[in-house]
Amino acid sequence: MDILQALWNGFGVAFQPLNLLLVVLGCLVGTLIGVLPGLGPISGVALLVPLTFALKMPPESALILLAGIYYGAMYGGSTTSILLNIPGETASVVTAIDGHKLTQKGQAGPALAVAAWGSFIAGTLSVVGLMTLGPLLAQWAIRFGPAEYFALMVFGFSTLSALAGKNLAKALIATGFGLMLATVGQDPQSGISRYTFGFLELEDGIDFLVVAIGLFAVSEVLVLLEEKTPGAVRAQVGRIYLSLKDFFLSLGTILRSSVLGFLIGVLPGAGASIASFVAYTTEKRLLGAKARFGEGDLRGVAAPESANNAAAGGAMIPLLTLGLPGSGTTAIMLGALMSLGVTPGPQMFEKHPEVVWGLIASMYVGNAVLLMLNLPLVGLFVRLLAVPTWFLLPAVVAISFIGVYAVNNNPFDLLLMAFFGLVGYLMRKLDFPLAPVLLGLVLGYLMEINLRRAMTISNGDLGYLFSSPIATLLWVLAAVSLLSPVLIARFRKQGLGQESEI
Amino acid sequence: MVDRVVGTVVLLLTLGYAWEASRMQVGFLSDPLGPRPFPYLIAALLGLSAFWLLFRPDPNPTWPPRSAWRSFALVLLSLVAYAYLVVPLGFILTTTLEMALLSYLFGARFWPGLGGALAFTLVVYFLFTEGLGVSLPVGRVFG
Known part of the structure; x- marks a missing residue:
């Protein structure tokens, strides 16, 4: 019963007063970020990382806070989808379909309640999954050498590129751009400066936080400036309740979507947004005429909300066991951990058990906290939407300034932030996915180091990269995932062609 | 294209x-x-x-109207100016001005925009410097 013993120690970490406070804080901030449209979990996590540095938090506390924001945002996102038809973040877009119909029918209470209960059950189940699968995967991955790691990262990039956007070429350009940024600065092995163009500020490389805040937070403000968002809105929330009959009706959907969401979350590249979408369409097909999806069915809310919470838990598996983040948010967590002196990977379970198990235990606590916070306090959160846009968005920019400045105490980073804000805006307009840039930047260094270590071992023989069965398998998987969107599109075209003939 | x-x-x-x-x-x-x-x-x-x-290019996106581009240019220029001015003029003054400018672009009226900007800047400045120990520039003009 090693796992139970480790979990017990983890609860010891999670119940330290500071960490308990941080779980609650993370869940609260996460819920707020989820509720407020135009501020996604990525920006939220990026803006709070400098705080963890400033307070000199131990790595486990920092991770507990950041993870709390991440899954808290999944809870909060459903609220505005259901009440106002405005998804608070992308993982709750499908929730709006049935959720808002229910509100129009006067069923907002049950819809919010089923979202909260579904999120709670899914969140808890995904932590159980993380707890049982994580150590197994870590034990397997501990034998990985540089060749396997390099192949693993290629696999991570190709699945992310294949899943991240509509256009594979654009996703690959985004990945390449991120990797390009990672090569700026002093080369750790030969000591020469690369791509610094004489700027001393670039010697240490481009900080991932500066890029993340510019690319996500600042560009979001530019996008909203263009859209001329509707001002403050007010919504009515009735009593939040869920009858036992409705609960049991939805339970099957919640459980199935949890498993589905968890599995999708584990896959690098497919995050909570894809999980919620897949769970909704799967349930719609599975239940068929027994449900009335699209017309205001509780299960249409339960499916995506369970799936996105389970995916947030699942996404921790590749991050913690392989050091391979699958999304923009987990990429920031990886960057933050590395800055705090902990490199996630299979060794982390042995070297830093307090980080891994403290996080796992805190996620149990966090899910319960969210359920307790959300059911009675939804009305309060919704009132926040009455904060006018003209105050909220400039405030986000002000916090961004502090976050960026606090990293190096250097105004040069503020220039970089403005530059990446513009780049992020243009990329959004032209349908380039943003997450691969961040992933490339955070992983680029590790990818190059592993490639060069592998070449040092083999004395420059490229065949070494394909020499072990695991490495070969990862290369094959990478190729398959990269080709999959092309193949799927071709099948779809053929299918459509036949239909139009009939 | x-x-x-x-x-x-x-x-x-x-x-x-x-x-x-x-x-x-x-x-x-x-x-x-x-x-x-x-x-x-x-x-x-x-x-x-x-x-x-x-x-294999995608179809063109819909670009914002001219007026929006003017606000974009203003925002980006102000962000660049902010980077150069924050150390000499200090965090409080520059951030208040930047926030006020953004507030007007998002449709605030004059006094509420300026008041909100000043109040928020003061709150976060003291929260971060006194409360959390983050060092933010005071401004050479004043220090």
Whole structure:
């Protein structure tokens, strides 16, 4: 019963007063970020990382806070989808379909309640999954050498590129751009400066936080400036309740979507947004005429909300066991951990058990906290939407300034932030996915180091990269995932062609 | 059409990136691979993807109206100015001005916009410097 013993120690970490406070804080901030449209979990996590540095938090506390924001945002996102038809973040877009119909029918209470209960059950189940699968995967991955790691990262990039956007070429350009940024600065092995163009500020490389805040937070403000968002809105929330009959009706959907969401979350590249979408369409097909999806069915809310919470838990598996983040948010967590002196990977379970198990235990606590916070306090959160846009968005920019400045105490980073804000805006307009840039930047260094270590071992023989069965398998998987969107599109075209003939 | 422009820009960027890699001077104290091949690998990935984009561009996005571009230019210029002025003028003054400017662009009236900006800036300034120990520039003019 090693796992139970480790979990017990983890609860010891999670119940330290500071960490308990941080779980609650993370869940609260996460819920707020989820509720407020135009501020996604990525920006939220990026803006709070400098705080963890400033307070000199131990790595486990920092991770507990950041993870709390991440899954808290999944809870909060459903609220505005259901009440106002405005998804608070992308993982709750499908929730709006049935959720808002229910509100129009006067069923907002049950819809919010089923979202909260579904999120709670899914969140808890995904932590159980993380707890049982994580150590197994870590034990397997501990034998990985540089060749396997390099192949693993290629696999991570190709699945992310294949899943991240509509256009594979654009996703690959985004990945390449991120990797390009990672090569700026002093080369750790030969000591020469690369791509610094004489700027001393670039010697240490481009900080991932500066890029993340510019690319996500600042560009979001530019996008909203263009859209001329509707001002403050007010919504009515009735009593939040869920009858036992409705609960049991939805339970099957919640459980199935949890498993589905968890599995999708584990896959690098497919995050909570894809999980919620897949769970909704799967349930719609599975239940068929027994449900009335699209017309205001509780299960249409339960499916995506369970799936996105389970995916947030699942996404921790590749991050913690392989050091391979699958999304923009987990990429920031990886960057933050590395800055705090902990490199996630299979060794982390042995070297830093307090980080891994403290996080796992805190996620149990966090899910319960969210359920307790959300059911009675939804009305309060919704009132926040009455904060006018003209105050909220400039405030986000002000916090961004502090976050960026606090990293190096250097105004040069503020220039970089403005530059990446513009780049992020243009990329959004032209349908380039943003997450691969961040992933490339955070992983680029590790990818190059592993490639060069592998070449040092083999004395420059490229065949070494394909020499072990695991490495070969990862290369094959990478190729398959990269080709999959092309193949799927071709099948779809053929299918459509036949239909139009009939 | 815009995608073709982007593809060309990426292609040029890639060429410059690869050319810069080729000029790197490597001492004899390096690993067998050295600092150049990884950039070449990235350049190859980017170059191929950019070519692909040139041949298979997406339809153009809908661009915002002219008036929005004027606000964008204003926002970006103000962000650049902020980076240069924050140390000499201090966090409180520059951040208040920047926030007020953004508030007006988002449709605030004069006094509420300025008041909100000043109040929020003061709150976060003291929260972060006194409460959390983050150092923010006071401003040479005042210090």
